[in-house]
Amino acid sequence: MILTKILFIILIIVCLCFYVLYVWDFALILLIVIAALPIIMFITTLITKKLITVEFAVKDKNVAKNKDFPVQLVVTNRSIFPIGKAEAHIEYYNVFSDQVSAFDLYLPIQSRNSQRVTFQLSSKFCGIIKIRSAYLNIYDPLRLFRFKTAKNICTEVAVMPECHEIGGIVHYTDRVNEESDIFSEYKPGDDPSEVFDLREYNQGDKLNRIHWKLSSKKDDFIVKDYSLPIDVPCSLFLDLKCYEDSELTLPVFDTLIETAISLSQFLLENERGHSVIFFNSSQNRFVEHTITAPSDLTVLISEIITSLRDDLFCQSPEVYFSENNSLSYASFSMISSATSHKMLDHIDENIEADFKNAILVVNSAQSLAEKLSGYQSLSVIPVAVGKISASIKDIDI
Known part of the structure; x- marks a missing residue:
């Protein structure tokens, strides 16, 4: 671009000399045209800059890990002047990491038209991918001037975590809440307000549970099994506070979230009602979700991912514990990347619970297991980064 300007200045000087040496009307006209051309280029390109808008178009805001997803850069030119060359500088990053990746897109922009350029991105880790146009450079046809526009135009894409297979034992020692309106789908109980199942009479069944009307039609005794009211006695506490500020920050956060989601899925598969507690940084408070169905888990995943901020701010679990002094559960599991003896x-x-687990995401699981052993009622389970299924094989929950 500098070379083009130098050549154009030389051309103006040559035209000026031509006008001085030859007193012709053509020489004057040529000098005026060559001298006016940069001014015209500057004005028309400046007008075009004012009439250009840039935005991103993303078909799906929720995408899977390790799969390409398309993003479109849409440049709309409302002016009558076309742009032969435009250069867009695109940056993108995961909110779990401060590592920014960038690339350039080159495109022409037609007059009174919209240009769409599609590019593909993918992510190895879950989280929020922020995509922004750092700037759009437009050039006049002679490449004499460059104008910068469309600074910091942004969009976001949520990369969903994956569930992993968990091994262990789910204990059904529910602390029954007689006032609960949540009933077990797999276990019968003694609440007559809800019928769990109908079956044939077995010796020892209570006579008051016989369904007399249906028995008369079947010519056999049919017995009603009542439902078991359950509370939410099993809890998962997801600690999203950043304890690792290095190149491992991104994989640690990814493992943290996928561990919590995998445990929640494992409990659902075993018909274990539970709650998940985490700090929602967008709301600046701890929130608790009751999970009794796959749809609840879907909502939970979306809220965890979208609640994260760029600065990864998160209140410490100690704040939650200090505000909730008398915590009682049938099962309590903390998922964290902290190795604080104070918290454990x-x-x-x-915390009162029949089963207590501290599931800690670390780089070296073996060294942590030796360091944090010896608790009376707390089971410490180290999870190596990216190795969830291999790490959680014998959990009691």
């Missing part, structure tokens, strides 16, 4: 001591000594 608090869970071991102050």
Whole structure:
């Protein structure tokens, strides 16, 4: 571009010399045209800059890990002047990481038209992918001037976590809440307000449970099994506070979220009602979701991912524990990347639960297991980054 300007200045000087040496009307006209041309280029390109808009178009805002998804850069030119060359600088990054990737797109822009350029992105880790146009450079036809526009035009895409197979034992020691309106789908109980199942009479069944009307039609005794009211006695606490500020930050966060989602899915598959507690940074408070169906888990995943901020701000679990002094569960599991003895001591000594687990995402699982053993009622389960299924094989929950 500098070379083009130098050549054009030389051309103007040559035309000026031509006008001085030859007193012709043509020489004057040529000098005026050559001298006016940069001014015309500047004005028309400036007008075009004012009439250009840029936006991103994303068909699906929720995408899967490790799969390409298309993003379109849409450039609309409302002026009558075309742009032969435009250069867009695109940047993208995961909110879990401060590593920004970038690339350039080159395109012409027709007058009174919209140009769409499609590019593909993918992510190895879950989270929010932020995509922005750092700037759009447009050039006049002679490449004399460059104008910068469309700074910091942004869009976001949520990369969904994957569920992993979990091994372990699910204990059905529900602390029954007689006032609960949530009933077990797999276990009968003693609540006559809801019928769990109808079956044939077995010796020892209570006579008051015989369905007399249906028995008369079947010529056999049919017995009613009542339903089991359940509360939400099993809880997962997802600690999203960043304890790892390095190149491992992104894989650690990815493993944290997928561990929590996989445990929740594991409990659902075993018909275990539970709650998931985490800090929603967009709402600046701890939230608790009751999970009793796959649809609840879908909502939970979406809220966890979309609640994250660029600065990864998250209140410490100690804040939640201090505000909720008397916590009682049938099962309590903390998923965190912290190895704080203070936090683990608090869970071991102050949280009442039949089964307590501290599931800690670390780089070296073996060294952590030796360091954090010896708790009375707390089971410490180290999870190596990216190795969820291999790490959680014998959990009691």
